[in-house]
Amino acid sequence: MELDYDKLLCLTAEIGYQLMESGAEIYRVEESMNRLLEAYGVTTGEVFAIPNCIIASLTTATGHALTQIRRMKAHGTDVDQLERYNDLCRRLCREAPPIEQALALVAETARQRRQWSLPTQLAGYFLGCGAFALFFGGNGRDMLCGGLCGVVIGLCMYFTAHWGANPFFRTIAASAVSALCAEILTAVGLGAHLDQIIIGALMALVPGIALTNAMRDVMAGDMVSGISKVAEALLIGGAIALGTALSLGMFHMLAGG
Template identity: 30%
Template structure:
């Protein structure tokens, strides 16, 4: 069985339609789980299907699931997305696999194996590096918001300890938004303590700088981009997710400020 690729007659080494669907769904699943935009996920799945001579494919992507179908051949298949994180390196790798498929550098079987390797791989930085990065960025955000150098160290400590609480509470207790609430509460308490003992001076700047590593920036960006691309369901759901996360962060700080 053959198909046309770049004007050339190429042997189709992956003729089974259900296997093409599996390849497309795996690529979409990895991208969606790792923070890819909805329109990028749909475009990648469509391009992979078109590579194997299936131009009439349809996909419907939401933050919690993917529906993919091919006209007149196979029933629509659904895959559930239960956990989402931020790993843009995996999104880049999947895009690379898609491009190599389109150019004929990879066979379908090689691409499927490569996607399985990407799915199982762990490219996240060690926890201690994430904590160090969150601490330093908290101090840098403090200065960006016109804080004083005397508050740099308090912001670094508050941001680091708050991020520690966020990471470990999220691992232990699988309750959405609770880890953000506790982390912001800890940040507020530490910032208040530093100001109380005279180590810090500007409470608001310390708090603002320290909570920035918790702010769902990628989620907000993807929500806006999905809305602009016409994916209203995904855009609104991601926007609601980001709004609730921001509310959890704000509630933790508000509790401290209320007592303060």
């Protein structure tokens, strides 16, 4: 049977797109796409990915050149999704099923996406931020406050994502609201250590993932991606400081402190 190059290119670009959207590193995206092309017997394929764009290109047996570009929008990290697409890609490379079947499998994986419900995610924020408030030297009451501020951050991130705000604005907004919340909780006497509460809650926003991924990209030789992710990490760090400062400054001005 004649290989349908158009569909193969669609399949490759789709897998790459989904991997990157769930937070894979650049080299994993490129390597997976290359392997997929090779599994279908295309040795003239070229793949190039940077954090917001994927380009896949191949030359058919008759010498015809095909290219597809996928623009990547801002995305988060979804480990479950990443693992499933990674498994799917390994399976496709191993079995190389007919392309129609492979596309159906991709669609099936997208349909089966599992996400925690909002309340469960908020419970995660509560536990994570509360534990960090303790971790940084707070007491039991600080844990409660840190957890509450974490929940506020979770809500803030959830709603700003639905409004389509950009990541820096979202970070500024979330850190400002959570710092305000921490100030109020401390002012009414529930929280004991303001610093520990704020830091604990901020841990939900710190750019640890961006920094780690950036380093892994640099190590794999993708300098462009690595540097742009380092810049992203620094900007997010700045956004956290800015948001918190905004809120603390306002609160002190209003409270007359």
